[in-house]
Amino acid sequence: MRILFVADQYDYSAYALEEVAELARNTFADVTMLGVLPRDMARSLSPGRPCDIALDHPMMEALEQYRESFLSRWKEGDSPYERKEPRYEWFFLGEGVCEQLLICRGSLKDLKVRLRFGQPVSEVLSAVEEEGASLVVLGCTRGDRCLWRDDPTFPQKLVQEVPCSILLVKEAHPISEIHACMDESNITQDSLEMVNQIAVLHDAKLNLVALTKGGGIKAEVYPWFDEVYAYYRKKGLDVTSQFKEIDEFERFIREEVQHGLLALWMGKKSLLSRLFHRDSVEHFIGTCRTSVLVLR
Amino acid sequence: METTERKTTILLLDDEPIVCKRLKPYLEKNGYEVETFTDSSKAMGRIEERDFDIVITDLKMEGIDGMTFLTRVKEKSPSTQVIVITGFATMETAKQSFQKGVFDFVAKPFKLSEIHEIVRRAEKKLRQEAASM
Numbered sequence: 001m002r003i004l005f006v007a008d009q010y011d012y013s014a015y016a017l018e019e020v021a022e023l024a025r026n027t028f029a030d031v032t033m034l035g036v037l038p039r040d041m042a043r044s045l046s047p048g049r050p051c052d053i054a055l056d057h058p059m060m061e062a063l064e065q066y067r068e069s070f071l072s073r074w075k076e077g078d079s080p081y082e083r084k085e086p087r088y089e090w091f092f093l094g095e096g097v098c099e100q101l102l103i104c105r106g107s108l109k110d111l112k113v114r115l116r117f118g119q120p121v122s123e124v125l126s127a128v129e130e131e132g133a134s135l136v137v138l139g140c141t142r143g144d145r146c147l148w149r150d151d152p153t154f155p156q157k158l159v160q161e162v163p164c165s166i167l168l169v170k171e172a173h174p175i176s177e178i179h180a181c182m183d184e185s186n187i188t189q190d191s192l193e194m195v196n197q198i199a200v201l202h203d204a205k206l207n208l209v210a211l212t213k214g215g216g217i218k219a220e221v222y223p224w225f226d227e228v229y230a231y232y233r234k235k236g237l238d239v240t241s242q243f244k245e246i247d248e249f250e251r252f253i254r255e256e257v258q259h260g261l262l263a264l265w266m267g268k269k270s271l272l273s274r275l276f277h278r279d280s281v282e283h284f285i286g287t288c289r290t291s292v293l294v295l296r
Numbered sequence: 297m298e299t300t301e302r303k304t305t306i307l308l309l310d311d312e313p314i315v316c317k318r319l320k321p322y323l324e325k326n327g328y329e330v331e332t333f334t335d336s337s338k339a340m341g342r343i344e345e346r347d348f349d350i351v352i353t354d355l356k357m358e359g360i361d362g363m364t365f366l367t368r369v370k371e372k373s374p375s376t377q378v379i380v381i382t383g384f385a386t387m388e389t390a391k392q393s394f395q396k397g398v399f400d401f402v403a404k405p406f407k408l409s410e411i412h413e414i415v416r417r418a419e420k421k422l423r424q425e426a427a428s429m
């Protein structure tokens with residue numbers, strides 16, 4: 001598993017770091033911490049010169065703190081990210097220049113801290129592609145909003161665009177139950193496994209929710225729902241199932257999903273996406289008071 | 297994959313057929329010789345018959361579990377590089393795997409390119425170990 005933690009310098013990102021660290025502690029995932037700054041800030045950079053001299057932005061200090069906080073979770077000798085003996089490696093500095101730099105990498109797994117410059121959503125999408133990320137994690141404001149302070153709609157825009165699963169951490173509290181809502185037959189193996197890992201990690205109960213329209217569920221979806229239920233039962237998870245009318249969905253997530261994690265399977269054929277306008281995912285994420293995992 | 301005299305051999309064991317179905321053609325396309333098993337006792341029988349360069353195994357399976365399987369692989373062929381893939385990752389299983397001498401530990405879900413990258417690193421280690429003998 002490769003996790004891309006998209007962060008800024010505010011409290012909600014620090015909360016999300018807790019979830020990233022817990023995931024990484026158990027999965028030994030490769031982790032990249034990413035901050036995105038405006039493209040024009042890159043103009044002050046020169047190839048081969050340290051960034052922190054040219055840039056004076058609180059994001060850099062925040063990323064350094066996240067790295068130190070993340071690494072401090074392991075006892076000495078236990079961490080897969082513990083630095084190996086440093087060695088010289090060649091690095092391309094741009095403009096036809098390479099330089100040999102002394103590099104200290106993780107002993108078993110990589111922890112990278114990166115800054116990108118440009119439009120935030122497109123930079124994160126590029127990072128997902130380049131890193132081969134299975135999961136994007138980011139924090140956002142708690143309660144019935146889901147915002148970033150300097151770019152309020154960024155989390156919701158990112159959820160719409162990102163091709164892999166994405167976890168929006170609203171508050172730092174234990175996840176004891178996962179409400180996984182499905183409405184379509186097009187469920188990826190990756191998304192099934194992601195729910196499994198998160199349920200195991202938190203020792204959480206899994207509540208499978210099949211969304212219905214007019215009291216019925218699509219004929220082709222029914223066998224899938226049974227199969228998904230059987231899949232998790234076979235995995236030994238504590239799993240229950242229920243049906244919910246799509247018209248009642250908003251009330252369900254507002255009133256019944258008060259604790260735990262809301263997981264939404266949101267593929268291209270999603271009933272949720274088709275029945276509601278394009279902003280449906282954003283809307284549900286805003287409605288839900290707890291953290292949300294959008295599965296793809 | 298770099299050119300070698302023979303193809304690198306991989307045994308893949310996962311009780312979920314979809315994992316084998318996804319990985320086998322991908323690895324074969326990249327030049328590896330791959331045998332897949334969804335039944336750990338059959339895979340155990342196969343490793344008694346021959347050694348593989350690389351073994352990729354799930355951990356939680358019915359019958360012989362992955363930890364028992366990889367322990368036997370390393371006993372029989374210490375040079376075999378074992379890669380663990382698991383849907384039930386915990387710090388304990390990760391640590392235990394590395395104590396048993398596995399090359400890498402990967403939690404599901406993973407991208408195919410992630411496994412390919414690890415396989416290439418395992419091949420590099422195999423070459424280095426062969427050269428130092």
